[in-house]
Amino acid sequence: MPKVILSADSTCDLSEEWIEKYKVQIQPLHIILDGKDYRDSIDIKPDDIFSTYEKEGKLPQTAAPNIAEYMNHFKKWTDKGYEVIHISLGSSLSSAYQNSCIAAEELGHVYPIDSGNLSTGMGLLVIEAGDRIGQGMEAKDIRDDIxxxxxxxxxSFIIDKLTYLHEGGRCTAIEAFSANLLNIRPSIEVDNASGKMNVGKKYRGNTAKVLKRYGADRLSKHKDTVINRIIITHSGTAPENITLLKNVIEETATCKEIHVMRAGCTISSHCGPNTLGLMYLSH
Structure with missing residues (x-):
């Protein structure tokens, strides 16, 4: 069986259970808050970011690992005769993929993959790669499959408040104020062709009403197919919101597995608390 190691940026947002199952080697992104550099979800947690913002009005910047960091990350395995499959945060959102490619070219035996995605959208690809490693596939063939x-x-995901997006420079003050005032919650969708994030349908109303409509809108187009795995990803929310979204999935789609995962610091610092999303592979 080929010696293949699975690696991913921390933005895959997989739970410890899944990381351990597939022995995923995580390369953390940087969270820079109040002049200090932290490793995503290792030295700092999302609730630390939310607490700092509530108390001090400060949000972090996020940064990709540099080339040297990727070199050191991959070299631990290539020096032992492994080939490395590395899945990165989408290149439209970060320089992580570009940096990993430069390191891979220098070392050899490393196969970087631009997920074209974020959070558990890229996490789904990590899981698929892990399954193929378990089947004994060659690294090059795994890369092509993924x-x-x-x-x-x-x-896709629903943003509760646009405050964090505004503070991070991703929407204007007027857009944020108007949406928050009118209780409008936009859905954000990743274009899996370009990897860019686009604003989708805008919902208005309380959390329960919005989540029901959002879930039904996303999944009703798949009612005649079977979805193998759906991941509900959130940035910290009430348990009843997760239960509600699970119920919507069960009522709307035929799904073999439903999993719940919490977004890490990189994603949470841009979307803020109480964000929820659905990620799945369609046929």
């Missing part, structure tokens, strides 16, 4: 799967990833 690249082909990118266009099947469905990633």
């Amino acid at each position: 690249i082909a799967l990118k266009e099947k990833v469905n990633t």
